[in-house]
Amino acid sequence: MPRPLKPRTIGVVPEVCHFKPRGVPARKMKTIGLSLDEFEAIRLADYEGLSHEEAASLMNISRPTFSRLVEKARVKVSCFLVEGNQLVINGGNIELDPENSCL
Numbered sequence: 001m002p003r004p005l006k007p008r009t010i011g012v013v014p015e016v017c018h019f020k021p022r023g024v025p026a027r028k029m030k031t032i033g034l035s036l037d038e039f040e041a042i043r044l045a046d047y048e049g050l051s052h053e054e055a056a057s058l059m060n061i062s063r064p065t066f067s068r069l070v071e072k073a074r075v076k077v078s079c080f081l082v083e084g085n086q087l088v089i090n091g092g093n094i095e096l097d098p099e100n101s102c103l
Helices: 036-047 050-057 063-083
Strands: 009-010 029-036 085-090 092-095
Touching: 009 036, 009 050, 029 063, 036 050, 036 063, 036 092, 050 063, 063 085
Parallel strands: 009 092, 029 085
Antiparallel strands: none
């Protein structure tokens, strides 16, 4: 039996959670799901420019776990851009950071 996942702390919930190419019906596209913890990893590493160690600390996970998470998220975002799929951000085993959350 696998070990249960610890919730990952996120500081921001995205305002927009669904992206798709203009002019193509959603039913004709493949959907790529990006979890909220993957979104947070991309935000912290690429948008905020934090080191993997700093970002992992903010998310309350190990640095190797953070590195795997951000790599997985980058692959999904690149598939969305290159293949013209739709991207939906939701789900994941997360908890909001009460100090940094805008909610």
